[in-house]
Amino acid sequence: MTPDDGGDPVVLREDTMRAGIDSATRTIEEIETHPTRPNVMKLIGSRGGGNSRAVLAEAMAGESSAGTPLYLLLDDIAGASLIAGFAYSRWVDHDLLMQAIGAGPVRDMTGLCAGFQPGSGAMMPDGSPKWNHQVRSVAPLPRANDPLSWHALEEITDMAMRRARRIDVHVADLITIDSMFQDSSTVPTGGRVAVHEYRLTATADPDTGDLLTIDADPRVLPYDECPLAARNVGKILGTPLSELRTVVLEKLSGTEGCTHLNDAMRALAEVPVLVRDLRARSNSG
Incomplete structure (x- = not known):
């Protein structure tokens, strides 16, 4: 929060999250938060763009009702994992990238x-x-x-x-x-x-x-x-x-x-x- 009087800002809440996600299936394989919330481990095995938000809503209902920064971060796993592969298009040779995409299942x-x-x-x-x-x-x-x-x-x-x-x-x-x-x-x-x-x-x-x-x-x-x-x-x-x-x-x-x-x-x-x-x-x- 930044006060109207120009005073120093105040940090009201802060959360951090790190997750390891399979690049092909977007399945959450590992996850940790700070501060620690034990229930977050229930998200392991859920899939971004599949059932991750349903699992999240049940496992972290308290975080949702409290409107914590952590819930917003976890909810964003679905969208962030969807766009993550775009970086390949900037770094990998276009022809090689197209060959790799063509070899995979058509979506x-x-x-x-x-x-x-x-x-x-x-x-x-x-x-x-x-x-x-x-x-x-x-x-x-x-x-x-x-x-x-x-x-x-x-x-x-x-x-x-x-x-x-x-x-x-x-x-x-x-x-x-x-x-x-x-x-x-x-x-x-x-x-x-x-x-x-x-x-x-x-x-x-x-x-x-x-x-x-x-x-x-x-x-x-x-x-x-x-x-x-x-x-x-x-x-x-x-x-x-x-x-x-x-x-x-x-x-x-x-x-x-x-x-x-x-x-x-x-x-x-x-x-x-x-x-x-x-x-x-x-x-x-």
């Missing part, structure tokens, strides 16, 4: 999201995705003139993907939300390129927590059809912020949504916890 992506809607230019005739992602070089996230703009980010120069997520909240006459996420890869020549980047701005009722306005700004997306999902975000207006994890999946499934944009909107379910913290600090002051 029909038709109807998965707005980007893979029927007839999309993102897909091969068999429904498998093309590896012709549009990308953009991106500057470092921390701002030189604002040392509090991000937490410390590890400097990595070899092959790696990073999902960075930010949710800023201010409470006055309305709850005001400014959120973004970015999926980026290192590149052999240095620096990073992004394959996904969205900014979300929203307002909510300070008494009920109901979502009043929301706007999705697609900054970087891999295919021409991907931004179409942004025009559907109004379907969740009126939803209590705390219910977004389930309502987003109900109202923006398949070609109505984008896997990664949906995750960004679902993450706003943590906003009520931030609002409570801000109010508690304000009242104690």
Whole structure:
């Protein structure tokens, strides 16, 4: 929390998580958290994009209701493991990569999201995705003139993907939300390129927590059809912020949504916890 009076920031909660995930099946093989939560071991054997979120909801129900940073990290395993392989396209020879992909099982992506809607230019005739992602070089996230703009980010120069997520909240006459996420890869020549980047701005009722306005700004997306999902975000207006994890999946499934944009909107379910913290600090002051 950064005080209005310009005082020193206060860290209210902090969690870290490390997981080992099979690159082919996206199955969680090992996991640890700090501080330690014994129940997290129940996630071993679950699969990102399969049953990991169902197992998570049952095993870590207390973390969900408390809105801990850990729950958001664990929920993101599904999306982060999905995009992790993009880094290969920046570091591995294209022809070799295509041979490796062609040797594996074909995954029909038709109807998965707005980007893979029927007839999309993102897909091969068999429904498998093309590896012709549009990308953009991106500057470092921390701002030189604002040392509090991000937490410390590890400097990595070899092959790696990073999902960075930010949710800023201010409470006055309305709850005001400014959120973004970015999926980026290192590149052999240095620096990073992004394959996904969205900014979300929203307002909510300070008494009920109901979502009043929301706007999705697609900054970087891999295919021409991907931004179409942004025009559907109004379907969740009126939803209590705390219910977004389930309502987003109900109202923006398949070609109505984008896997990664949906995750960004679902993450706003943590906003009520931030609002409570801000109010508690304000009242104690």
